[in-house]
Amino acid sequence: QKEVEQDPGPLSVPEGAIVSLNCTYSNSAFQYFMWYRQYSRKGPELLMYTYSSGNKEDGRFTAQVDKSSKYISLFIRDSQPSDSATYLCAMSGGKLIFGQGTTLQVKP
Amino acid sequence: DAGITQSPRHKVTETGTPVTLRCHQTENHRYMYWYRQDPGHGLRLIHYSYGVKDTDKGEVSDGYSVSRSKTEDFLLTLESATSSQTSVYFCATITGWDTEAFFGQGTRLTVV
Numbered sequence: 001q002k003e004v005e006q007d008p009g010p011l012s013v014p015e016g017a018i019v020s021l022n023c024t025y026s027n028s029a030f031q032y033f034m035w036y037r038q039y040s041r042k043g044p045e046l047l048m049y050t051y052s053s054g055n056k057e058d059g060r061f062t063a064q065v066d067k068s069s070k071y072i073s074l075f076i077r078d079s080q081p082s083d084s085a086t087y088l089c090a091m092s093g094g095k096l097i098f099g100q101g102t103t104l105q106v107k108p
Numbered sequence: 109d110a111g112i113t114q115s116p117r118h119k120v121t122e123t124g125t126p127v128t129l130r131c132h133q134t135e136n137h138r139y140m141y142w143y144r145q146d147p148g149h150g151l152r153l154i155h156y157s158y159g160v161k162d163t164d165k166g167e168v169s170d171g172y173s174v175s176r177s178k179t180e181d182f183l184l185t186l187e188s189a190t191s192s193q194t195s196v197y198f199c200a201t202i203t204g205w206d207t208e209a210f211f212g213q214g215t216r217l218t219v220v
Binding site: 003006008034036041042043044045046049088090092095096097098099100101 | 139141143148149150151152153156164166167198200202208209211212213214
């Protein structure tokens with residue numbers, strides 16, 4: 001069983017839609033939860049970061065963590081074509097583990 | 109940009125040959141990681157280091173070895189390359205568990 005599970009998609013939405021991306025995890029040692037964005041042929045870049053249960057908002061992006069359910073989410077409001085990328089959840093707490101990544105396409 | 113450099117950026121090698129990939133950082137970060145990225149699998153951890161000469165295995169370590177003799181360099185070696193090791197390899201560094209990971213540009217390795 002993978003320590004982190006993420007639906008690879010692909011996910012295609014119209015511009016302006018709300019996007020929901022999710023990951024589940026099995027290792028209770030994970031303490032820090034992150035979302036990275038990766039454009040084609042580039043390295044991942046940090047998008048959001050949190051270490052506690054609850055919500056964290058940054059502009060159009062909201063990261064949500066539920067430690068009791070071992071479930072994290074990323075919401076993108078008013079999605080834009082420039083948001084088209086692969087989104088990877090990541091978790092840290094002894095080692096840094098990534099999910100499989102979800103490929104998102106936002107159509108104009 | 110964080111000072112993380114991977115070399116080479118591209119390499120084509122033959123099955124059975126040894127290959128070494130280099131990750132060099134100028135940030136003095138303690139932790140360094142090697143990942144491989146394949147379609148549908150995201151970033152899978154190969155090996156990681158939590159200090160000079162301190163390394164540990166990740167989830168896909170078979171066929172790979174690493175060494176870290178200096179803080180700034182983390183080497184990944186494929187002892188005898190196989191076609192299944194064709195992939196894009198990323199190096200990453202962090203200062204601590206609660207900090208951002210910085211990535212190198214990636215190395216595209218093809219084993220023919």
